Amino acid sequence: MTAALPGAEVTGARSLSAGGDGRFDSGIASLADGRELAIRVADDDETARELAAEAIALRALTDGARAMLPFAAPAYIGETRIGDGRALVTELLPGFQIEAAMVPPGRGAAESMGASIAAVHGLPTSVVRSAGLATRSAEESRAEIERLVDTAAATGRVPARLTVRWRDAVADDDLWQFESTVTLGGVQATSFLFEDDPDDGPAVIGLLGWHGLSVGDPALDLSWLSAAPDAADDVHAAYARAIERAPDSGLEVRARLLAELEFARWLVHGDSMRRPDIVDDAAALLVALAEGLNSDDLHIDEPRGTGVDSALDALDRVPRDTASEVDTSMHTDAYNPEELWARDAETSDEETTRAGDAPTPLPGFAADAEDARRAEMLNIETEDLSGVTNAFAGSRDVRDDPSSSHRPAAAAPEDDEDDTDEAQRAARAALQRWKSSSSE
Known part of the structure; x- marks a missing residue:
C-alpha cells in the first residue's frame, strides 16, 4: 500500500x-x-x-x-x-448498488442510469485514442460478432435456430449503421453507485468498472438491460433524451443480440479451455434460450418482448442438477457461480473428473487443425457472466409477477401522479433495505 x-x-x-x-x-x-x-x-x-x-x-x-x-x-x-x-x-467511492432485477421503473434510478451511460458515450473519442486504447468501427464490431457466431457454431453445440437468428442479424445492414462512441465495454447494473434523494429517488453518483474503456458499439453498455425488465424502457428513454447524437434505430436490437451472445462467449471459453463441464453448461443455457424465443428474428422493427427479454425467461427451466459448479478465471465479485451452475451431489465426482478432459473434436478435424482452432479461440475476448446471473434474477421476476411487463417510457398522466409518487416511495424504501443489507 x-x-x-x-x-x-x-x-x-x-x-x-x-x-x-x-x-x-x-x-x-x-x-x-x-x-x-x-x-x-x-x-x-x-x-x-x-x-x-x-x-x-x-x-x-x-x-x-x-x-x-x-x-x-x-x-x-x-x-x-x-x-x-x-x-x-x-x-474508494461512496454509494450503494442495486441488482438489475431490483432497479425500479420511473424517475430516479432508471433515468439516472440512462443519463449516466449517455454521458460516458458523449465523451470525446480522443480520450480513448490518446491513451492507445482499443477503437472499433461499426464494421469492425460487426466482423467481431460474426467471428464469435462462427466460432461458437463450429463447436456443434449451438441450436440451429440461434445460429440462423444471429447470422441473420449480422447480415442485416440496417442494424449496423451506427456511430462508434466511447464505451465502458459492458456496463452492469452493479457498475453504478447511488445515493438516495428524498424527492427524486436514487441518483447515480459514481461509476465503477473502467477496464473495458474503448471506442465501439454503444449497445455494449445497454445489453445488461435484459436483466432489468421493469426499468429497461425508462433507461433507454433517458439515454435517448440525454445523448447528443443522431438516433440509432438498431441500438436496442443490438443490445439484445449482445446479451444472447454472452452464452456463446461462455461456450467458446469452455471449448477453448478444454472444459467439458463449461461447454455442457453453456449448451444447456443455449438450448433453453432457443426454446424460449417467441421470434426467430432480430429486426429493428421487432416488438418489445420478442427478443432476449422473453428468451431469458426460459432460463429458469434449466435443471440445476444438470450443470456443474465451475471455478474459472471469469469470476468477479459480482458473479456467484452457485447461482447458475449448482453441482448435483450425486454426480459431482464424475463431473470433476471430466473437467480436465478435452471435448471430442468435431468430425473432419485432424488433431493439429483442432489444436490450431482452439489456439485461435483463446484470442476471442470473453467477459464475466455477472450479467447472466442478473438475467436469471430478472427472468424470475418477469415470470412470477405478471405486472412486470415493460411499460411505456412516456411520463404518467396527471391522474396517475399519486400512484406514481406512492410507487416511488415504496421503491426508495426497498432500496434503503437493500442498502442496509449490503452495507457490509
Whole structure:
C-alpha cells in the first residue's frame, strides 16, 4: 500500500467484497487524512491484465474528461506488487448498488442510469485514442460478432435456430449503421453507485468498472438491460433524451443480440479451455434460450418482448442438477457461480473428473487443425457472466409477477401522479433495505 502511495499513513484496513466468488483479493485502507482507498490484487495473469487496463483507463480520464461526467469515476492512486500479484490502488467511492432485477421503473434510478451511460458515450473519442486504447468501427464490431457466431457454431453445440437468428442479424445492414462512441465495454447494473434523494429517488453518483474503456458499439453498455425488465424502457428513454447524437434505430436490437451472445462467449471459453463441464453448461443455457424465443428474428422493427427479454425467461427451466459448479478465471465479485451452475451431489465426482478432459473434436478435424482452432479461440475476448446471473434474477421476476411487463417510457398522466409518487416511495424504501443489507 505505502509503495503505491509513498508517505501514506494507514490507520486501518478491512475487506472489500460484493459477496461473490471474486477474482481479486480486495481490501479497503483508511488513511490518517480521512481518505479511504480500494486495493485490488490480481490472482492470475488474466486479472493482472484487467487491472493494468483499468489503470490505463483511469489515468486517461483527465480532469477535463471527468468534469464532463455527472458522476465520479475512481481516482487512480498507484500500482504496486503484493507478493506475486499486481495490485491497483484507487479512490474508494461512496454509494450503494442495486441488482438489475431490483432497479425500479420511473424517475430516479432508471433515468439516472440512462443519463449516466449517455454521458460516458458523449465523451470525446480522443480520450480513448490518446491513451492507445482499443477503437472499433461499426464494421469492425460487426466482423467481431460474426467471428464469435462462427466460432461458437463450429463447436456443434449451438441450436440451429440461434445460429440462423444471429447470422441473420449480422447480415442485416440496417442494424449496423451506427456511430462508434466511447464505451465502458459492458456496463452492469452493479457498475453504478447511488445515493438516495428524498424527492427524486436514487441518483447515480459514481461509476465503477473502467477496464473495458474503448471506442465501439454503444449497445455494449445497454445489453445488461435484459436483466432489468421493469426499468429497461425508462433507461433507454433517458439515454435517448440525454445523448447528443443522431438516433440509432438498431441500438436496442443490438443490445439484445449482445446479451444472447454472452452464452456463446461462455461456450467458446469452455471449448477453448478444454472444459467439458463449461461447454455442457453453456449448451444447456443455449438450448433453453432457443426454446424460449417467441421470434426467430432480430429486426429493428421487432416488438418489445420478442427478443432476449422473453428468451431469458426460459432460463429458469434449466435443471440445476444438470450443470456443474465451475471455478474459472471469469469470476468477479459480482458473479456467484452457485447461482447458475449448482453441482448435483450425486454426480459431482464424475463431473470433476471430466473437467480436465478435452471435448471430442468435431468430425473432419485432424488433431493439429483442432489444436490450431482452439489456439485461435483463446484470442476471442470473453467477459464475466455477472450479467447472466442478473438475467436469471430478472427472468424470475418477469415470470412470477405478471405486472412486470415493460411499460411505456412516456411520463404518467396527471391522474396517475399519486400512484406514481406512492410507487416511488415504496421503491426508495426497498432500496434503503437493500442498502442496509449490503452495507457490509
